[in-house]
Amino acid sequence: MVYFCDDFFSRDILHVDMNSFYVSVELRDRPEYMEKAVAVGGDEENRHGIILAKTPLAKKYGVKTGEPIWQAKKKCPGLVILPPHYDKYIEVSKKAHKIYYSYTNQVEPFGMDECFLDVTGSKRLFGDGYNIGNEIKSRIKRELKVTVSVGRSFNKVFAKLASDMAGRDEICEINRDNFKKVVWPLEIDEMIMIGIKTKRKLNKINIYTLGDLAGAEPDMLRNLFGINGLKFKNWANGYDDSKVLDYYAQIPIKTIGRSITCSEDLLNEFEVRAVLQKLSQDISKRLIENNFLARGIHVGYRDHDLCSFGYDSMLDYPTNSSIEITELAMEVLREHRELENRMRAIYIRAIKLVSDRESIQADFFKDISSHEKSLSLESAIYFIRKRYGKDAITYANLLGDIKMPNDGREMVIMPHSFFMNV
Numbered sequence: 230m231v232y233f234c235d236d237f238f239s240r241d242i243l244h245v246d247m248n249s250f251y252v253s254v255e256l257r258d259r260p261e262y263m264e265k266a267v268a269v270g271g272d273e274e275n276r277h278g279i280i281l282a283k284t285p286l287a288k289k290y291g292v293k294t295g296e297p298i299w300q301a302k303k304k305c306p307g308l309v310i311l312p313p314h315y316d317k318y319i320e321v322s323k324k325a326h327k328i329y330y331s332y333t334n335q336v337e338p339f340g341m342d343e344c345f346l347d348v349t350g351s352k353r354l355f356g357d358g359y360n361i362g363n364e365i366k367s368r369i370k371r372e373l374k375v376t377v378s379v380g381r382s383f384n385k386v387f388a389k390l391a392s393d394m395a396g397r398d399e400i401c402e403i404n405r406d407n408f409k410k411v412v413w414p415l416e417i418d419e420m421i422m423i424g425i426k427t428k429r430k431l432n433k434i435n436i437y438t439l440g441d442l443a444g445a446e447p448d449m450l451r452n453l454f455g456i457n458g459l460k461f462k463n464w465a466n467g468y469d470d471s472k473v474l475d476y477y478a479q480i481p482i483k484t485i486g487r488s489i490t491c492s493e494d495l496l497n498e499f500e501v502r503a504v505l506q507k508l509s510q511d512i513s514k515r516l517i518e519n520n521f522l523a524r525g526i527h528v529g530y531r532d533h534d535l536c537s538f539g540y541d542s543m544l545d546y547p548t549n550s551s552i553e554i555t556e557l558a559m560e561v562l563r564e565h566r567e568l569e570n571r572m573r574a575i576y577i578r579a580i581k582l583v584s585d586r587e588s589i590q591a592d593f594f595k596d597i598s599s600h601e602k603s604l605s606l607e608s609a610i611y612f613i614r615k616r617y618g619k620d621a622i623t624y625a626n627l628l629g630d631i632k633m634p635n636d637g638r639e640m641v642i643m644p645h646s647f648f649m650n651v
C-alpha cells in the first residue's frame with residue numbers, strides 16, 4: 230500500500246532543540262538567578278502577562294508555559310519573573326544557524342529554538358550524524374553558552390521525537406532497529422502534529438499509543454481524519470519522506486511577510502481581523518517602499534497546540550492595499566473554517582510580487598473602481614504617516630488592546646511548510 234523509496238531509510242537527520250531557550254539565554258546573562266525558580270514572562274503589570282518559559286525548578290512547582298503570571302506565582306511564591314529580550318534570542322538563534330550551516334546546507338528552522346538538519350551528505354567530511362550531533366551540541370554549549378537536546382533518526386518526525394526524549398545536553402537516537410521498541414510504547418500525542426483534539430478522537434477508537442496508531446485500520450483513520458489519518462499511521466511506522474529544506478534557499482526573494490505570536494489566543498473574527506489588519510499595514514508599507522504590488526497572499530496561523538496551518542490565495546488585482554490583503558486573508562480563513570479555532574500566532578505574506586509600474590489588465594467581471602480606491606487610500610495613509618508619524622492615522626478597530634505584544638517577538642521565525650496542510 231505504501232510506496233517507499235529505500236533511500237529514505239538511510240537518511241541521517243538531526244533535530245536540535247535548545248533547552249528552555251528564553252530562560253537559558255536570560256540566565257546566561259544573569260547567573261545570580263541560576264539556583265532560583267525563574268520564568269520569563271510578559272509584562273507583569275499587564276493582567277494578560279503570561280509565562281513564556283521556565284527553569285526545570287519552576288516546572289517542579291507546577292509552573293506552566295502559557296499560564297498567567299499571577300497563577301504561576303500562586304503555585305510558586307518565590308518565582309522570579311524576568312522580562313523577555315527577543316533581540317537576544319534572535320541573535321543566539323542566528324548564531325546557532327550559522328553553526329548548523331557549517332555542517333550542511335539543509336537546515337530548516339522550526340520556531341526560533343529548533344532546527345532540522347539533513348547531514349546524510351556530510352558524512353565524509355564530518356563523520357556520521359551521531360558525531361555531528363555531538364559536535365554541534367558541544368559547540369553550542371561552548372560558543373553560545375546554552376545547552377541543546379539532539380535527536381538523530383532516519384526521518385524528521387522521529388528525529389523530533391528523539392530530541393524530545395533526550396535530556397538536557399544529551400543526544401538520543403531512533404533508528405530502524407529500535408524504533409518499534411522506543412517509539413511504539415509512547416502516547417500518541419508525543420508525536421508532532423497530534424494535539425489534544427486529535428488525541429481525544431483517537432482515544433475514542435481505542436488508539437492510545439503510537440504502536441496502536443501504527444497498527445490501526447487505515448479505513449478507520451481515513452474516515453476520521455481524511456488523508457491526514459493515513460499520514461499519522463505512516464509516520465508511526467517510520468514512513469516520513471518529507472525533506473529538510475534549505476531555509477535560506479527556500480525563501481523566495483520576492484515575498485514580503487509579517488508574523489506575530491499574540492499575547493493571548495485570538496478567539497473570534499473581530500480579534501483576528503484586527504491583528505491581520507495591523508500586519509497587513511506593515512506589509513503594505515513595505516510594498517509601497519519597494520514599488521511592489523502583490524498578486525497573491527499566503528496566510529496561516531499556529532494554534533493553541535502549536536500546530537500550523539497555511540493557505541495561498543490570489544487577489545483579483547495586484548495590490549499594495551492593506552484592506553484588500555486583510556479582506557482576502559479573512560476570506561481564506563473563513564472558507565477553511567479556521568476562524569473557529571484559537572489562534573496563538575498569525576502570519577501573512579504578500580507573494581507573487583510584481584512591479585507597481587506594470588500596467589494591469591482590467592477584468593470586466595471584477596470591480597476595478599473599488600480596487601483603485603483602495604490603492605489611493607493606501608498611498609494617502611502612507612504619505613500621512615511618513616510625514617506626521619506612524620500614529621497620525623489609524624483605524625478605529627485597531628485602538629485599544631488587540632493582543633499584539635510590542636516587544637519584538639514578531640521577529641520570531643515561523644515554522645516551515647513541512648507541517649502545514651498535512
Ligand SMILES: [Mg+2]
Nearest residue numbers: 246247248342
Ligand atoms: Mg526548546
